[in-house]
Amino acid sequence: MSAVATLTRPVRVGKIPHAGLLLVLVGIIVFASVRTDSFLNTNNLLNVARQVSVVAVIAAGLTLLMVAGGMDFSMGGNVAVTTAVAAQMLSHGYATWLTLVTAIGLSIAVGLVNGAVVTFTNVAPFVATLATATLLDGVALLVINGMSISIDEHLSGLGSGTTFGLPNLVFVAAAVLAVVAFVMRYTSFGRDAFAIGGNEDVARLSGITVSRDKLVLYGLAGALSGLAGIMLLSRLAASSPGTGGLQLQLTAVAAVVIGGTSLAGGKGTIGGTILGVLLLGVVANVLNLLQISSYYQQISVGAVLLIAAIANLLQSSRKR
Amino acid sequence: MTTAVTTAMTTVIRVDRITKSFGGAAALTDVSVDFFPGEVHALMGMNGAGKSTLVQILSGALNPDSGTLEVGGLVQNQLNPRQARKVGISTVPQRRELVMSLTVAENIMLGQLPTSGAMVRWHSVRETAQEALRALGITIDADAIAGDLTVAEQTMVEVAREVRRGGKVLILDEPTACLGPEAAQQIRDLVLRLRDSGVAILFISHHISEVLHLADRITVLRDGRVTWAGLATETDEKGLVRDMVGRDVVSRRPVRPARSNEVGLSVRGLCDGRFLDCFDIDVRRGEIVAVLGPAGDAQSRLFDLLSGRRRFDGGQVSVAGKKLKNGKITDSLASGLRCVTGDRRRLGLIPGLTIDENVMLAQDRLDKRRIHRWSLLTRRAKPLRERYRVVSLAENPPVEQLSGGNQQKVLLAKWLGTAPSAVLLEDPTNGVDVSAMAEIHSLVDRLAGEGVAVLLASSSAEEVMRLADRVVVVRDGRRIAEYQVDRITRDELIATTLGGAL
Incomplete structure (x- = not known):
């Protein structure tokens, strides 16, 4: 009967995906532009763009992984380790290319370890990667010995350079x-991810190499964490305690989930993730510009998260 | 919002000229049905005929656009599920709604646990639940964990729960689907006991012979309209099919070309715990061999073992002479063996993906395609959708939006479209209507006609009689008899399965 119903239901024109989310984002941008002149200031916008770029790279990897029913809580920790190792190497005079290769290689290795644990031991991804996240945060502190390590001008081309007026990041x-x-x-690899997230048993029975795909997906999440780490290092020009870590991780997870990716797997889009990343980035920036006390900032971010998540859900449930 | 009106004393529910449409499409048009206490009223119709809409209206999940619903003489205009339960209408849905990790007693008392203060009185929980079961003649231990019960037992527990809550009208949505003959009989016996105690029962089933035996009154729906209503004694199998489908459906064994002597699929000494004890079977190319047994017996293990999902303890499986590696899904697929599950929800389809993607899921992986081209996908899926008659009104919706029969066809298209050399079919017409069943049967005939070795794992004697050339009857993991299907009658076959004459 529901099939009959879809036949005659008038086709909704201009059904914009993530319209609710988009509306919230536009609302906040309009509000910010009216309330403070500095928001639309070029320097401020470039700054926001640089900040969200790092989160976006992590969120992209996480989206693909979560679509396949996986989860990686250690990406922030991975970023912390990557920035720490890269900062130490650069400050000790290693060549930039060698630093990049080592850092990314390391992050892939971390991702693969996560993947191996999740795939071959059936430990829940949440638990396994939360454990590695804690471990990596500690390793990062060890590597920089709890101090701030500056890299001077080493990655400034990436971090502060622009092309056609837009930041390279x-x-x-x-x-x-x-x-x-x-x-x-x-x-097919991407569609396999949807299939695995939708129903892992069916995916395996259909000839999808589920274990291998999962390993690759976690490896990829690791690699993108490494890249995000390099980007973050280039932007900050230093690695300090608290660079990356859980705060960054939670922002990325929130962005992905706000963007409509299902925590249970099988559903998700990069478009939604981009909107989620932008929303969180803009809100953080606006609150800073309005010089709101950091206590209220946290409360506001939480409230926006809630509103955005509800707006997104309302739309998807109406679509059904 | 209830007003008293005068109505015949005897009806418990009176559905009067109800119409319900969804976005302009009529799901029910002018449907009138009366339900009487102490009567089994069967509701029949194809998938999408309007049965579930009617059930949803009766259980308060939907409200009709026009027409009236009278319960016990009172017009109920705005029924919601809680009120429906309050006035004594309870539903046992097709998918079991028990909390599988709790005991039978807790499930029966769910939401009404007797307490003193904040403490649960466990003794009373157990007593009351056991009494509720005993009153219905059900012999299930109230301390058992719901998840450990068979599907039939779970159904009985749900019925007991609803009756204890004071259900005067009990809606049973396909309670015997997926059950073996023995278990189905237990459910039917329970239905009759309930009827004799004065409960009005709305019984939904696709099994025509079952309905004719069990029901006192039958209402047939087609395209949202009542096409026939009356006493069960006033109609017969052929008439019911015509009322449901709108034409005669012929599903007869075709004459198939002589099968070759080549063995397509060979199982030797297969052992798996207590489910399979040194099981042997050979299927020649172009032959359909059925393994028939009570639900949950040997035949339901074949899927796991042959597909490579589970390692077997001993024995070997060969496809076209080539031995399969134990517990390797990829090896099973590479051999040309295709295993079609009877549990499409859990092991068959990916609900969130579209029809096309599901249809091509296995083939694309066999082809080792790397790039996923959507237009090409549609073009390649089209012939399969047509051949397997997958009907969808939207272009290419997620497969979760299809009716059960169409989902089953998508599942068959997915596997049988991959040029198999041998096929294991597990209950291929599980939960589909007569017309879809006939179509699926001809598809299987055609498959065998093309020289594929077909092994049919079934718990339905009717289906075996219709499809198979040869049948092996199993019980407790062992082969107890083998027949050529043309040398045995359906009743003899059922008797053998139930452990009667050998």
Whole structure:
């Protein structure tokens, strides 16, 4: 009967995906522009763009992983370790290329360890990666010995350089988002992720190499954490205690979930994730500009999260 | 919002010219049905005929657009599920709604646990629940964990729960689907006991012979309209099918070409715990061999073992002479063996993906495609959708939006479209209506006609009689008899399965 109903239901024109989320975002931007002149200031916008680029790269990897029913809570910790190791190497005079290769290699290794634990031991992804997250945060502190390690001008081309007036970091993030979006929609690997997240048993019975795919997905999440770490280091020009870590991780998870990716797997889009990342980035910036006390900032971020999540859910339930 | 009106004393529910549409499409048009206490009233119709809409209206989940619903002589305009339960209408849905980790007693008393202060009086919980079961002649231990029960027992527990809550009208939505003959009989006996105690029962089933035996009164729906209503004694199988489908449905064994002598699928000494004890079977190419047993017996283990989902303890499986590696899904697929599960929800389809993606899921992986081209996908899925007659009104919706029969066809298309050399079919017409069943049967005929070795794992004697050339009857993991299907009658076959004459 529901099938009959869909036949004659008038086709809704201009059904914009994530309209609710988009509305919240536009609302906040309008509010910010009216309340403070500094929001639309070029320097401020470039700054926001640089900040969200790092989160976007992590969120992209997380979206793909969560679509496949996985979860990685250690990406923030991975970022912390990557920035720490890269900062130490650069400050000790290692070549930039060697530093990058080592840092990314390390982050992939961390991702693969996560993947191996989750795939071969059936420990819940949440538990396994929360454990590695704690472990990595500690390792990061050890590597920089609890101090701030400056890298001077080593990665400034990436961190503060611009091309056609846009920060280079934005181009990196855009490229990552585009590739992940392509993989999710137009490759069998990406569709396998949806299948695994939708029903792992069916995926395996259909000839999908579930274990291998999962390993690759966790490895990829690791690799993107490494890249995000390098981006973060280039922006801050230093690695300090608390760079990356759980705060960054939670922002990325929140962005992905706000963007409509299901925690249970099988559903999710990069478009939603981009909106989620932008929303969180803009809200944080606006609160700073309005010079709101950090206590109220946390409360406001929480409230926006709640509103956005509800707005997104309302729309998807109406679509059904 | 209730007003008293005068009505015949005897009806418990009176559905009067109810119409319900969804977004302009009529799901029910002018439907009138009366339900009487102490009567089994069967509701029949194909998937999508309007049965579930009517059930949802009766249980308060939906409200009709027009027409009236009278319960015990009172017009109920705005019924909601809680009120429906209060006036004594209870529903046992098709999918069991027990909390599987709790005991039978807790499930029966759910939401009404007797307490003193904040403490649960466990003794009383157990006593009351056991009494509720005993009153219905059900011999299930109230301390058992719900998840450990068989599907039939779970159904009985749900019925006991609803009756204890004071259900005067009990709606049973396909209570015997997926059950073996023995278990189905237990449910039918329970239904009759309930009827004799004065409960009005609305019984939904696709099994025509079952309905004719069990029901006192039958209402047939087609496209949201009542096409026939009357006493069960006034109609017969052929008439019911015509009323449901709108035409005669013929599902007869076709004459198939002589099968080759080549063995397509061979199982030797297969052992798996207490489920399979040195099981042997050979299926020649072009032959359909059925393994028939009570639900949950040997035949339901074949899927796990042959597909490579589970390692077997001993024995070997060969496809076209090539031995399969134990417990390797990829090896099973590479051999040309296709295993079609009877549990499409859990092991068959990916609900959130579209029809096309589900249909091509296995083939794309066999082809080792790397790039997923949507237009090409549609083009490649089209012939399969047509051949397996997957009907969807939207272009390419997620498969979760399809009716059960159509989902089953998607599942068959997914596996049988991959040029198999041998096939294991597990209850291929599970929960589909007569017309879809006939279509699926001809598809299986055609498959065998193309020289595929078909092993049918079934718990339905009717289906075995219709499809198979040869049948092996199993019980307690062992083969107890083997017949050529043309040398045995259906009743003899059922008797053997139930452990009667050998």
